[in-house]
Amino acid sequence: xxxxxxVKLLVKVGIITAFATLAFIGTTIIRIPIPATGGYFNLGxxxxxxxxxxxxxxxxxxxxxxxxxxxxAIGFPQFILATAVVKGIEGILVGILSINGKSMSRIWIAxxxxxxxxxxxxxxxxxYVYPYIGKVMPFFAVTDFNAAVAELFPNLLQGIFSAILxxxxxxxxxxxxx
Amino acid sequence: MLIGLTAGALVSISIVFAxxxxxxxxxxxxxxxxxxxxxxxxxxxxxxxxIITVVPLSLVLFITFPFLQFERSIITSSEGVTLKQKIxxxxxxxxxxxxxxxxxxxxxxxxEEKEDNFSSYLDDATLxxxxxxxxxxxxxxxxxxxxxxxxxxxxxxxxPLWAVEIAQLPTKQKGGI
Numbered sequence: 001x002x003x004x005x006x007v008k009l010l011v012k013v014g015i016i017t018a019f020a021t022l023a024f025i026g027t028t029i030i031r032i033p034i035p036a037t038g039g040y041f042n043l044g045x046x047x048x049x050x051x052x053x054x055x056x057x058x059x060x061x062x063x064x065x066x067x068x069x070x071x072x073a074i075g076f077p078q079f080i081l082a083t084a085v086v087k088g089i090e091g092i093l094v095g096i097l098s099i100n101g102k103s104m105s106r107i108w109i110a111x112x113x114x115x116x117x118x119x120x121x122x123x124x125x126x127x128y129v130y131p132y133i134g135k136v137m138p139f140f141a142v143t144d145f146n147a148a149v150a151e152l153f154p155n156l157l158q159g160i161f162s163a164i165l166x167x168x169x170x171x172x173x174x175x176x177x178x
Numbered sequence: 179m180l181i182g183l184t185a186g187a188l189v190s191i192s193i194v195f196a197x198x199x200x201x202x203x204x205x206x207x208x209x210x211x212x213x214x215x216x217x218x219x220x221x222x223x224x225x226x227x228x229i230i231t232v233v234p235l236s237l238v239l240f241i242t243f244p245f246l247q248f249e250r251s252i253i254t255s256s257e258g259v260t261l262k263q264k265i266x267x268x269x270x271x272x273x274x275x276x277x278x279x280x281x282x283x284x285x286x287x288x289x290e291e292k293e294d295n296f297s298s299y300l301d302d303a304t305l306x307x308x309x310x311x312x313x314x315x316x317x318x319x320x321x322x323x324x325x326x327x328x329x330x331x332x333x334x335x336x337x338p339l340w341a342v343e344i345a346q347l348p349t350k351q352k353g354g355i
Contacts, residue, residue: 001261006345010268014337017272022329025281043326050330161319168323173330 016062023047023067044068048091049114049166057095064091078142086121090114115159122155123148245270258350267344280332291321
């Protein structure tokens with residue numbers, strides 16, 4: 001591989017590592033309580049969506065796959081499967097839909113799809129996939145349909161907040177990341 | 179040290195034995211325990227063991243992992259560096275940068291912002307409940323935005339430079355003479 005290609009590859013690896021580490025820290029350390037719901041907001045999804053908007057589906061997908069999944073490994077290993085799939089797809093889809101997206105509407109559509117993947121993805125895993133796998137492997141028997149319904153609103157709020165922040169970050173960094 | 183151990187023991191005892199104690203009380207009072215209740219005990223004990231062992235151990239491993247020594251041994255290798263090692267070097271450098279530069283920077287911002295405890299408008303009698311909530315949400319958003327922007331800017335600052343630097347390292351030849 002030529003030196004210039006190596007530089008390109010290494011820059012991409014550096015960006016993925018930086019955003020994945022930030023998503024990990026944003027999920028595990030920076031937790032800001034939301035008094036209205038009793039839940040908490042974290043910056044993990046913000047970094048997944050922002051990386052996808054700024055650098056495309058490959059970076060977004062890897063960041064979603066690695067960062068939040070690592071934070072689940074510390075304390076919530078049952079959710080590694082759901083997080084890896086949901087956040088990975090979220091990063092890829094936001095990245096694909098916003099490729100060459102110069103118009104605001106295209107960026108917002110991408111973010112809207114990202115929110116939908118987050119909310120619907122976790123709902124499917126918690127309501128159907130985990131109870132099903134849990135019958136064979138008790139390790140995964142941690143949620144049921146009622147718990148999944150209760151999680152819908154906090155996840156939606158988290159998604160909206162993350163999308164707004166990711167949009168603001170995209171506005172700040174879009175000129176200097178190309 | 180002693181206070182910490184005492185607190186740890188009290189928390190541990192209450193977590194491990196609370197469920198059993200409640201079940202015992204229910205039996206004494208005459209309330210039957212549901213057969214399903216017993217299946218939750220191993221789950222909660224496992225979660226508790228996980229929290230007191232796996233979580234601190236993983237954090238300690240992350241903090242004490244000898245990233246710098248790894249980096250030094252790869253760079254000083256006389257046989258050259260493979261592409262996989264170059265990728266590993268980049269990952270190590272970015273993680274080190276986040277550990278030593280990004281985290282303290284974010285921490286500093288959080289501490290500084292914490293001192294601003296919304297008192298300026300929470301005591302303002304002219305503002306309605308909705309207006310206060312709106313102001314609080316706006317401030318929360320701006321703080322998060324600030325923290326995230328600093329995190330991205332500081333962590334990506336040297337990535338292009340490191341990429342060029344690492345790519346210049348002599349490549350390890352396959353086979354050899």
